[in-house]
Amino acid sequence: MFNICGKRGQLTVFIIIAIVIVAAVAFIIYIQRSQNMPRSEIQVIKNYLDSCFKEKARDTITETARQGFYHDLPLASINFLGEKTAYYFKDSQNIAPTITTIEQELSNAMDERMLPCLALSDFREQYEITRQECSSTAKIKDKSITFSIKCPITITRNMVTSKLENFEISVPSNAEKLINVSNLVVNEYASKPKYLCLKCLDNIAQANNVTINAVVITKAVFEPEHIWFIIQDKEKLNEQNLTLRFVTDYK
Numbered sequence: 706m707f708n709i710c711g712k713r714g715q716l717t718v719f720i721i722i723a724i725v726i727v728a729a730v731a732f733i734i735y736i737q738r739s740q741n742m743p744r745s746e747i748q749v750i751k752n753y754l755d756s757c758f759k760e761k762a763r764d765t766i767t768e769t770a771r772q773g774f775y776h777d778l779p780l781a782s783i784n785f786l787g788e789k790t791a792y793y794f795k796d797s798q799n800i801a802p803t804i805t806t807i808e809q810e811l812s813n814a815m816d817e818r819m820l821p822c823l824a825l826s827d828f829r830e831q832y833e834i835t836r837q838e839c840s841s842t843a844k845i846k847d848k849s850i851t852f853s854i855k856c857p858i859t860i861t862r863n864m865v866t867s868k869l870e871n872f873e874i875s876v877p878s879n880a881e882k883l884i885n886v887s888n889l890v891v892n893e894y895a896s897k898p899k900y901l902c903l904k905c906l907d908n909i910a911q912a913n914n915v916t917i918n919a920v921v922i923t924k925a926v927f928e929p930e931h932i933w934f935i936i937q938d939k940e941k942l943n944e945q946n947l948t949l950r951f952v953t954d955y956k
Contacts, residue, residue, distance in 0.1 A: 747867045750828055750860060757822035758874045762852050763943060765814045766878055773951040774807040774884065776814035783952055785927055793891050793934075794953035797898065801891050801951070804845055807884065811843035815852055823856070833861040845884075848942070851875045877942040883949040886913050886936050894932075894953055901932070914939045921955060930955040 769776055773791030781792040781800055793801040802810070819841065825834050839856035854872040861867075889909050893902060901919055910917045920933040932955050937948045 746862070747860060747869065750825070750832075751869055751872075753825075753827075754822055754856075754869070754872060755874065758819055758852070758854060758872060759876065761818040761822060762815060762850070762874050762876045765811060765818050766850055766876060766880060766947070767945070769807075769810055769814050770880065770883070770947055770949045774802060774810060774880070774949065776810045776817075783929075783931060785922065785931075785933075788950075790933075790950045790952055792931075792953065793887060793951040794895055794898075796954065797895075799891055799895055801888060804881075804884065807880075808843045808845055811845075811850065811852075812841050815841040815843065815854075819854070823858075828860075831862060835859045845881050847881055848877060848879065849875050850878045850880055879938045879940055879942055879947055880949075882913060883915065883936050883938060883947060886910075886915055886917070887934070887949055887951060889913075890917065890934055890936070891953065898953075899955055923955070 765776075772778055772789055773782075773793065775782070775791050778789060778791055779800075781795050782789060783792065791802075793799070816839070819839070823836060823839060828834060836859070837857040839854065841852045841854045844851045844853070852874045854874065856870065856872060858869045859866060860869070886909060890906065893905050893909070901921070903919075906917045906919065909915075916937045916939065918933075918935040918937075920935070922931050922933065924930050931952045933950065933952050935948060935950050938946050940946070
């Protein structure tokens, strides 16, 4: 009887020891997985994304401005000799986009352009990288455009995990000024359709430190008749002079 109890006691001890070992191993694994990798490592990836996002943001602003600050051209648009842009005045109506519309178009363009950045090909040999759906929100400010990007990314190496999620990219830009100038130009043209007041355009240009070119396309060249307005900022920001293009009908 004594031996049986002794063996049962030993078995109980072994079971307790086994439970303690399993719990300890599980705790160590949990601690490892809950740890963040060194900030210096994750910062390298964040720096890469910040740089890539900024480059794509610059391209986004430049290319949308060429199309009247549209990413997806509206129905009221034109393609002339391979160059495309939107109408701002058509059928006696001012249809220039609002700031809110332009911000949404910039966001849509950025969502598409930033995808190559998210491939993170140079880092996948060292890290296990997964991400959820990413999206951006553009905000036009005085002298800049800010893109707030929400992009949940999980980065794992040697069972140590870290996460990145929110990015903010600010690009120097006089987009707001060019948008305001375009409204002045359209309002001036709308007051006397099919009449170009060159002196009026010069006054607007001088007052806002921009150049304004108007190119009339007649039926002899292309139908429908229209006018290309090309507004270029004289102030060089972001190593370039931003150019906004749009058209009005000419009838």
